[in-house]
Amino acid sequence: MPTRFTPYLSLRRKQLSQTADRGFDSLLKRLVSRFNVWSLILFGIALVVALPVIVIFAHIFMPTDGIWQHLASTVLPRYLTNTFWLVLFVGIGTLLIGTGTAWLVVMCRFPGKRIFEWALLLPLAVPTYVIAYAYTDFLQFAGPLQSLLRETFGWAHGDYYFPNIRSLGGAATLITLVLYPYVYLLARASFLEQSVCVLDVGRTLGRGPWHLFASVAVPLSRPALVGGVSLVLMETLNEFGAVQFFGVDTFTTGIYRTWFGLGEPVAAAQLAACLLAFVVALVLLERWSRGKRRYFHTTNRYQQLPEYVLYGWRAAAAVIFCLLPVLIGFLLPSGILLEMAITEGDSLFGTRFFGFAFNSLALAALAAVLAVGLAMLLSYGVRIHNTPFARFSSRIAAMGYAIPGSVVAVGILIPFAWLDNTINLWTRDTYGVIIGLIFSGSAFILIYAYVVRFLAVSFNAVEASLGKVTPSMDAASRTLGQTAGGTLRRIHTPLMRSSLLAAGILVFVDVMKELPATIILRPFNFDTLAVRAHNLAADERLAEASTASLAIVVVGIIPVILLSMAMRRARPGSGH
Numbered sequence: 001m002p003t004r005f006t007p008y009l010s011l012r013r014k015q016l017s018q019t020a021d022r023g024f025d026s027l028l029k030r031l032v033s034r035f036n037v038w039s040l041i042l043f044g045i046a047l048v049v050a051l052p053v054i055v056i057f058a059h060i061f062m063p064t065d066g067i068w069q070h071l072a073s074t075v076l077p078r079y080l081t082n083t084f085w086l087v088l089f090v091g092i093g094t095l096l097i098g099t100g101t102a103w104l105v106v107m108c109r110f111p112g113k114r115i116f117e118w119a120l121l122l123p124l125a126v127p128t129y130v131i132a133y134a135y136t137d138f139l140q141f142a143g144p145l146q147s148l149l150r151e152t153f154g155w156a157h158g159d160y161y162f163p164n165i166r167s168l169g170g171a172a173t174l175i176t177l178v179l180y181p182y183v184y185l186l187a188r189a190s191f192l193e194q195s196v197c198v199l200d201v202g203r204t205l206g207r208g209p210w211h212l213f214a215s216v217a218v219p220l221s222r223p224a225l226v227g228g229v230s231l232v233l234m235e236t237l238n239e240f241g242a243v244q245f246f247g248v249d250t251f252t253t254g255i256y257r258t259w260f261g262l263g264e265p266v267a268a269a270q271l272a273a274c275l276l277a278f279v280v281a282l283v284l285l286e287r288w289s290r291g292k293r294r295y296f297h298t299t300n301r302y303q304q305l306p307e308y309v310l311y312g313w314r315a316a317a318a319v320i321f322c323l324l325p326v327l328i329g330f331l332l333p334s335g336i337l338l339e340m341a342i343t344e345g346d347s348l349f350g351t352r353f354f355g356f357a358f359n360s361l362a363l364a365a366l367a368a369v370l371a372v373g374l375a376m377l378l379s380y381g382v383r384i385h386n387t388p389f390a391r392f393s394s395r396i397a398a399m400g401y402a403i404p405g406s407v408v409a410v411g412i413l414i415p416f417a418w419l420d421n422t423i424n425l426w427t428r429d430t431y432g433v434i435i436g437l438i439f440s441g442s443a444f445i446l447i448y449a450y451v452v453r454f455l456a457v458s459f460n461a462v463e464a465s466l467g468k469v470t471p472s473m474d475a476a477s478r479t480l481g482q483t484a485g486g487t488l489r490r491i492h493t494p495l496m497r498s499s500l501l502a503a504g505i506l507v508f509v510d511v512m513k514e515l516p517a518t519i520i521l522r523p524f525n526f527d528t529l530a531v532r533a534h535n536l537a538a539d540e541r542l543a544e545a546s547t548a549s550l551a552i553v554v555v556g557i558i559p560v561i562l563l564s565m566a567m568r569r570a571r572p573g574s575g576h
Contacts, residue, residue, distance in 0.1 A: 038380075038381040038384060038385045038390070039381070039385060039387075039389060039390060039393075041377050041378075041381055042377075042378060042381045042382070042385075042389075042390050042393035042394065042397070043389075043393055045374055045377065045378055045393070045397045045455075046392075046393040046394075046396040046397045048397075048448075048451075048452065049396060049397045049398075049399065049400050049452050049455060050396055050399075051411065051412070051415070051452075052403065052407065052408045052410075052411025052412050052452060053276065053399075053403065053407075053411060054411075055269070055410075055411040055412075055414050055415055056269055056272050056273045056276055056407060056410065056411045057273055057276075059266055059269035059270060059273065059414070060270060060273050062266050062269075062270075063266075064264065064266050064267045064270065067258075067262065067264045067266075067267040068267050068270060071254075071258065071267060071271070075249060075254060076254075078249050079249055079250060079251050079254045079271075082168060082243075082248055082249055082250050083237070083250045083251050083278075085168060085172070086168065086171065086172055086175070086236060086239075086243070086248070086250060087233050087236050087237065089169075089172035089173075089176070090172050090175050090176050090179065090232060090233070090236045091229050091232060091233055091236075093172070093173070093176035093180070094176050094179050094180040094182065094183045094228075094229065094232045095183055095225065095228075095229050097176070097180040097183070097184070097325055098180045098181070098182070098183025098184035098185075098187055098228060099183060099184075099187045099225060100321060101116070101120050101180075101184055101321065101322050101325065102183075102184050102187035102188040102191055103187070103191060104116075104318050104321065104322060105117050105120070105188065105322065106188055106191040106192055107191065107308060108308045108309075108310050108318060109308065109309045109310065110309075110310040110314075110315040110318040110319060111315060111319055112319055112322070112323075116322040116323075116326070118560075118561075119322075119326045119330075120181065120184055120322060120325065120326060121181050121184070121185065121560045122181075122326060122329070122330040122331075122557070122560055123177060123178050123180070123181055123325065123326070123329030123330045124178075124181045124182075124556065124559070124560050125330070125509075125553050125556030125557045125559075125560050126178055126329065126330055126333060126334070126553055126556065127178070127241070127513040127515070127530070127549075127552055127553075127556070128174065128175050128178045128179075128239055128241060128242040129240075129241025129242045129245060129515055129530075129533070129534060129537070130333070130337070130533065130549040130552060130553060131174050131177065131178055131242070131329070131333045132171070132174055132241065132242040132245050132246060132537075133245070133337075133533065133537045133542050133545050133546070133549055134332075134333035134334075134336040134337050134546075134549070135165055135170075135174060135333060135336075136165055136166065136245070136537075136542060137336065137340065137542040137543070138332075138336050139162075139165045140165070141157070141162075146162060149162075165246070166245075166246040166247060167246065167248070168246075168248050170246060171242055171243050171246045171248050174242060175236055175239060175242060177325060177328055177329035178329060179232045179235055179236065180232075180325060180329075182228045182231045182232050182235070183225065183228035183229060183232060184228075185228065186224040186225070186227055186228040187224055187225055187228060189224065190223075190224035190225070230282060233282055234279060234282065234401070234404070237251070237252070237275060237278065237279060237404050238252065238404035238405050238406070238516065239252060240252045240253060240256065240405070240406060240515050240516035240519065241515045241516075241530075241534055244256070244538075245534075245537055245538065251271060251274065251275040251278075252275070252404060252406045252516060254271055255268050255271045255272050255275070255406045255407070255410060256268075256406060256516070256519065256520065258271055259410065259520070260520075265410070265413075265414055265417075268410055269410050269411070269414060272404075272406065272407040272410045272411065275404060275406075275407055276403060276404075276407050279403065279404065279407075334550070334553060336546075337546045337549050337550040337553065338546075338550060340542070340543045340546035341546045341547045341550050343543070344543035344544065344546070345543070345544065345546060345547045346532075346536070346544045346545075346546075346547035346548060347544055349547055353532075353547065353548070356527050356528060356529050356531075356532045356548065357529060357551060359526060359527065359528045359529075360512055360528040360529040360530065360552075361512075363443065363446060363447060363450065363511060363528065364450075364507075364508045364509075364511040364512050365508065366447055367447050367450035367451055367454070367507060367508075367511045368458075368504040368505070368507040368508040368511065369504065370447065370451050371450070371451050371454055371455050371457070371458040371503075371504075371507045372458045372462065372500055372503050372504045372507065374397075374451065374455055374458075374459075375455060375458040375459040375461075375462040375463075375503065376462055376488065376492075376493070376500070378393075378394055378397055378398075378455075378459055378462075378463075379394070379459060379462045379463040379466045380466065380488050380492065381394075382394050382463075383466060394459070397455060397456075397459065398455065398456040398459045398460070399456065400452045400453050400454070400455050400456050401453065401454065401455075401456035401457060403452075403453065404516065405449070405453055405514055405515070405516035405517035405518075406516040406517070406520065408449050408452050408453050408517055409449055409516060409517040409520035409521050410520070412445060412448060412449050412452070412521065413440060413445070413520065413521060416439040416440040416445055417437075417440045419439055419440075420436075420437045420438055420439055420440050420441070423435065423438060424436070440521075441523050441524065442523055443523060443526065445521050446517070446518065446521050446522060446523075449517045449521055450507075450511045450514065450517070453510075453514065453517060454507045454510050454511065454514075457503065457506050457507050457510060458503040458504070458506070458507050461499055461502060461503035461506065462496065462499065462500065462503055465496045465499030465500070466492060466496060473487075473491055473492075477490075477491050502559075502562050505558055505559050505562060506559050508555075509555055509556050509558060509559050512529065512530070512552055512555050512556070513530065513552060513556065514530065515530045515531075515534060518530055518531055519531060519534065529548040529551055529552055530548070530552065532545075532548040533545045533548040533549045533552070536548070
């Protein structure tokens with residue numbers, strides 16, 4: 001029944017409705033302003049990289065019909081034990097070699113120092129599975145070394161003991177010799193940036209060179225050392241070729257065997273989830289170990305670092321300590337591969353071999369272009385739209401390098417195999433034809449895996465280069481009428497050309513060496529140099545595997561040269 005308050009209530013409802021509409025419009029405008037095109041690009045890239053992880057974790061609680069219980073009661077303890085000891089030995093070994101050699105070439109003067117500065121990076125060019133193939137041929141019973149010992153001393157089989165290279169210890173030793181440059185690289189950069197003032201204070205307190213190294217330089221370089229060891233441990237967890245060839249059961253070989261040997265993708269995904277959880281734990285442990293510590297220079301003046309001149313046995317010890325990793329990790333295996341390639345080599349060299357090389361080069365080039373392009377979009381999107389959402393998306397997109405290749409492969413193959421099966425069922429029911437494996441049976445899935453795995457490599461290089469471009473250039477470009485995309489294309493890209501090239505080369509070489517993802521995801525009758533070397537070595541045809549292995553090593557030398565050239569100019573005010 002109308003009252004005298006009815007007109008007032010109607011007016012009040014209308015005002016509230018208008019206020020709500022204005023509030024909704026304001027909220028919508030804020031959301032639109034925050035989530036523009038660049039935000040959508042960042043979100044899309046992050047989603048692409050996160051898809052394998054999402055798939056893996058989605059399979060944790062799926063039933064496996066007793067397969068998981070079977071694995072847990074038989075092989076899982078061995079996977080855990082071998083992986084733990086492998087990670088422990090490699091971590092300690094790379095820390096000792098990388099830190100010690102870095103300190104020597106930065107702070108000491110001895111014969112050959114300038115050569116060792118870049119030569120200590122050379123083992124980066126040798127994939128772990130390649131060095132495993134080389135040393136197996138060299139150290140086996142019928143190999144050159146044992147044959148020479150028997151001929152020299154007249155020994156027969158059983159007269160002497162010789163360590164078995166195909167063991168957990170052998171795998172840990174060879175992986176250490178290949179991966180220590182990660183620690184050396186970061187440790188050397190950290191030592192080059194250290195303050196002379198701190199070292200002077202240490203000397204005034206009576207500290208000698210070795211005491212300064214242990215009590216001053218190493219604690220101040222702790223973030224760099226922890227970061228280098230973290231990279232080493234992630235690469236160790238990703239290792240497949242060497243441990244599989246040596247018969248050492250780890251999580252990576254277990255994922256492959258469960259998928260292809262038992263035909264159980266769900267159980268393989270659950271093993272991959274365990275491995276991924278271990279990797280995440282390593283990353284979090286590294287972050288936690290830093291705590292809130294920060295390391296800053298209190299002056300912007302740099303002086304030439306003092307060098308401790310070594311004489312006599314000290315100089316000889318420094319030369320030997322720096323020479324052995326280069327000799328065992330690069331020179332000797334490269335010489336073995338070269339000798340085998342010349343004397344025997346691949347029986348398909350000159351015919352199908354060039355097809356393998358073309359497949360490797362084409363995949364690596366395409367993946368490098370895509371990774372660098374996405375890295376540019378990612379870093380530039382954060383630059384012009386620096387919101388918490390953008391920064392979070394960039395971190396998600398850059399996490400692929402921390403995910404082992406076998407985990408990426410399983411996380412990609414499951415959804416795309418389901419998509420292919422769904423499409424084929426629809427075409428069969430609708431048109432009566434089966435079109436085959438469009439995604440999971442083509443090179444598309446391989447390139448996708450490479451981009452997910454190595455996007456972080458290009459992103460870090462591009463982000464560092466873009467950060468050196470002054471923001472005033474962006475402002476000047478925009479005032480002249482250029483859009484954000486035009487500014488990126490016409491201003492930033494030419495300025496960043498050298499860094500983009502370096503990032504592309506790093507991704508290119510990483511793709512050439514990648515084995516676990518390639519083994520799992522490659523299409524039928526589509527082999528690369530890495531797969532060719534692995535297949536021949538698995539058949540004990542090590543001499544034939546040398547040709548493909550040597551080709552991968554030659555390509556891998558390129559980024560080592562670039563890194564060496566960049567590190568010569570690492571310290572401001574050094575004059576180098």
